[in-house]
Amino acid sequence: MADIKKYKFDFDSVSNPEDYMYFYGDELTEERTDREVAFLVDEMEMNKPMSVLDVACGFGRHSIKLAERGHHVTGIDCMEGFLSLARKQAEEKGLKINFIKKDMRNVEFNSEFDRAILMFTAFGYFTDEQNLEVLKNISRSLDKNGLFCFDTFNRDAFLKNFLPYIVHEKNDDLMIDRNTFDPQTGRLINNRIIVRNGKRKDTPFVIRLYDYNEIERLLGEAGMEIVKIYGHWDKSPFTKDSRGMKIIARKI
Secondary structure, three states: OOOHHHOOOOHHHHOOHHHHHHHHOOOOOHHHHHHHHHHHHHHOOOOOOOEEEEEOOOOOHHHHHHHHOOOEEEEEEOOHHHHHHHHHHHHHOOOOOEEEEOOHHHOOOOOOEEEEEEOOOOOOOOOHHHHHHHHHHHHHHEEEEEEEEEEEEOHHHHHHOOOOEEEEEEOOEEEEEEEEEEOOOOEEEEOOEEEEOOEEEEOOEEEEOOOHHHHHHHHHHOOEEEEEEEOOOOOOEOOOOOOEEEEEEEEO
């Protein structure tokens, strides 16, 4: 087991809804979400109402769009701040979505869903064994032959284009990512600094980066097999230069 306790990881600060929405909100447009949801509906053959599990649903941008299309959605997230935003939006739109506060490592559904999604690279924050457990939980949640869409980094391309420093600037505020990579554990270490209203906040975190073969093996151990893979939401082919992997897997 990789010892991730040696890394600094302030999960609550990294996932703080206020900072998250402030710096990322402009990127998460309606148009972007519409493209991603259109991909999900097409590639996961969601041409009739289905039960959908949205893991790490955040503020519900995919859950809400899927519910608007008639699907029965359950969204889970460990951050109450995000869930509050999601519930408010769903209520304003008159949608019935079951948003639940739950750690993805402790999901206990059994064959209750036709489809499951894990979006916006929200995978790899735990030990290798716990990351596998997340995928096993998702697999167990799916009915037989259920489909799972998995959006994650492609480690090969990520390291090829590795940037030790990334600065996000908004108004007079900064989010500074200071990155290193540990090849022995396969982990990206980000000693992030956020400066807002002249005040500094350190929000360090680590994330396990996987290559295709590792993801294929993990999904297999979790009882799923890859049936499709793309490099982007526009369905462009997956290559060694694809920064991400958009995977459709089937429960077997």
